[in-house]
Amino acid sequence: MPEHAPEPASEPAPEPAVHVFAGPTIPSDRIRRLLPAAHVHPPVQHGDLLRLAPRPGDTVAVVDGTFFQSPSVRHKELLHLIDRGVTVHGASSMGALRAAELAPLGMRGAGVVYRLYALGVLERDDEVAVAHATGDDGFVALSDALVSIRFAARRARVAGALDRAAERLIVEAAAAMPFPQRRHATAARAARRLGLIAAHEDAYLEHAARTADIKRADAELLLRIIARESGPITAGVGRATSGADPADPPTVFLAEWLRSFRGELVDGEHVTDEAVLTCCKLFATDYADFHREHVLNALDPATLQRAGVPAGLRATPESAAALVRGFCWAPGVPPDDLMLELLRATPAWECAQGIVVRALRLNRELSRLGYPVSRVSSLRLHTYFTERWGTEQLDGAILDRGFASRYAFTTLAAPFLPLALLKTVEPFALRASGR
Incomplete structure (x- = not known):
């Protein structure tokens, strides 16, 4: 009997990474002395953890975070990581505050400041707030x-x-x-x-x-705790009291944040998934057909039958429009992630990324001249796309292209109008699969 051929050796799993978000509480050189392999990041702010996208088994330690000059890290962002098997620690400052708030849901706190928040001895957010210099000056604390x-x-x-x-x-x-x-x-x-x-x-x-300083002492304690921990973290063990499944659809807020912050570097610009999807919705000539086809393909026969579509028949134009315009994976969560996955497989993806890069650079130039995107006229925007799409029913066309509402369309499309008016954007096709 011939011997079985040996199975190809699988690549070793990457070592779990440790990410530390800190600034005025503890300098980066001290962090690296206590945790030599740590990836050191500036104080965490809204979107940083979603942009980071750590893997199951990784560790994230939050020491410092912004709240005054930019939006603070949301609780749902931290829980999203915990649900996906990332160990999330907090201490000293913003980390202590969030850990005290999320301890029942799996975030781990360390230090005196954390314990006092968890016990309710400290209640004010500004107990840990300090003014500090910018990253160019090492985030040096300017107050106590x-x-x-x-x-x-x-x-x-x-x-x-x-x-x-x-x-x-x-x-x-x-x-x-x-x-x-x-x-x-x-x-x-x-x-x-x-x-x-x-x-x-x-x-x-x-x-x-x-x-x-008590905050500095707590930060060093946390880093020593992380340095002592060993062994991989099993995905999903973080939130003991939650029945959340990583495959469950996200909430409307988390879904929006994931699209708005995740992306990739294209020609030196951070191009988000949301921007590429919006570009395709706006300028791809066949996006409405692409969106309708794939939403209907995602619907199970029972759903189609309840909508009045007999078994074995495709939806009528009227019933298809109603199904497509109202379809959500979860309350308020449109099927944008499905569309993103499908779009990445089309040649149009790189084309759309290029358009986004051009729009980002033009908007930056216009902002320096005193014309930020916030000055884009909603009326001019609506008129332009009514004409470009060749429709007399803008609200219907907005829904057919996957936008949740006129407000969402106006907000997402505004950054593209200056490019469309001043530089022009050539139409392109998606070449949807299955055609």
């Missing part, structure tokens, strides 16, 4: 967090340098300040106006200068 002032005052009292009244005055003075103005020295000076004596001011400042 209220929680850091609180801990420095408590440690000074425990050491016998302050009494309870002096500790309370310093904390109350700091809490009354806007967070960018909080520093140990300004808090002590403000407390003097509330009755703090000079000897206590000097004692507090001397003690604060010698005391390790």
Whole structure:
């Protein structure tokens, strides 16, 4: 009997990656000293985790995050990672806050600040807020967090340098300040106006200068915990209390965020899936037919029968239009992910990416000249596409091309109008499969 041919050796699975999002709390060189293999990122903001797209078994540690100059990381973004087998930790700052909020759903917290939020001792978001420099200057903190002032005052009292009244005055003075103005020295000076004596001011400042910052200590604790952990993480173990399945359709918000942030680098520009899909919806001559065909193919016979389509027959134009215009995978979630998957297999994908790159660069140039996309006229936009699509019923044409509403169409199409008007966009076809 002939021997079986040996199976080809499979490629070894990539090592789990560790991603750390930090800035003013702990410098990147210190992170790499504690976790040499870590991928260090700036403070996390809305969309960063979806753009990152870590694999099951990876670890994400959130220390710092933005909330003032840009939208903060959403809870659903963190839960999306946990549901897909990513271990998500938080400590010190934004990480401590989110970990306390999401601990019952699988996010892991570490450190004193996290525990105080989880116990309800700390409630204010601004307890951990600081002003800081930009990434070019290393995200250096330009103020002290209220929680850091609180801990420095408590440690000074425990050491016998302050009494309870002096500790309370310093904390109350700091809490009354806007967070960018909080520093140990300004808090002590403000407390003097509330009755703090000079000897206590000097004692507090001397003690604060010698005391390790509690946020920094918590961040280092978290990194040491991650360094001690070993072994792969089993996909799906993160959220013990959730019955969520990674194959389940996402919520309307998460679906929109995934399309809006995920993408790839094309000629030096980050081109999102949402932008490429929108470009095809707007400028592909056969997109309405492509969309209708694949939505109807995705519908099971029982659904078609309930819509009045007899078994074995294709939908009439009227019933097909109704089915296509109202179809969602889940409440409020259109079949855009299906369309993206199909579009990637067409030659039109690269064509659309090129158009998106041109639109991004033109809009950046126009913005420098004082004409941002926000100034695009909705009336001009609607008139242009009514004429381009050769329709008298714009709302129907919008739905036929997969846009959820006139508002969604207006928002998504606006960045393409300057290019269409000033540079022109040549029509293209999709060559949908099955034709």
